[in-house]
Amino acid sequence: MTNSVESKRATPGKRERLAAAAAQVFHRQGVEKTTIADIARAADVPVGNVYYYFKTKDQLVQAAIGAHASELDAIIAHLEELDAPAERLKSLVRGWVEQRDLAARFGCPSGTLATELDKRDDGLEEELAAVMRRLVDWAERQFAAMGRADARELAVALIAAYQGISLLTNTFRDPELMEIEGRRLERWIDSLA
Known part of the structure; x- marks a missing residue:
């Protein structure tokens, strides 16, 4: 679920920098291999300051x-x-394709985190599932606006296609796979209009 949207917000504070850094480092290293020092370094925050905002690594996962x-x-x-709506969906796909090199190295940020959290069974997987469900719901609304009675199934198929190609792109370390699938998904969306 990556895209290259520029934020128009003010410079984030330490808490927000730590949360963003946690998301980035967890994506690149995984939750289990990441230390609080790794996150502090990525956020350019002294390690001791991390504990002011987050008492545990699980709180950092929640922030991520x-x-x-x-x-x-x-x-x-x-x-x-x-x-x-079709243009919105195709723009989403193009955003995914723009992140193909990152996907080739580390997979989808949300998808890889979901896979890792699912093994923990501590409730955090449900929080991430809620975030991913919001994307599926948004895609469903786009397909419904296109007049599709099968909007839910199409939304699930779209997000599943992205998650699947992210996995293959990462497994084979081949960003071109994401490009090929992106073009196919855009043609598919056009065929549904």
Whole structure:
């Protein structure tokens, strides 16, 4: 669920920088391999200051989920500026394709975190599922606006296609796979209009 939307917000404070850094470092290293010092370094915050904002690594995971939610909100706000639902969906796909090199190295940020959290069974997986569900719900609204009675199934198919191609792009370390699938998804969206 990545996209290259520029934020128009003020410079984030330490808490927000730590949350964003946690999301980034967890994506690149995984939750289990990441230390609080890694996150502090990425956020350019002294390690001791991290504990002022987050007492545990799980709180940092929760903050990273919040960072994913904020990024999704920014992406959706950007997409909502487009007039037609099909164009919104295709723009979403193009945003995914723009992140193909990152996907080739680390996979989808939300998808890889969801996979890792699912193994923990501590409730955090449900928080991330809620964020991912928001993207599926948004896509469903776009397909419904296109007059599709099967909007839910199409939304699930779109997000599943992205998650699947992210996995393959990462597995084979081949960003071109994301480009190929992106073009196919755009043609598919056009065929549904």
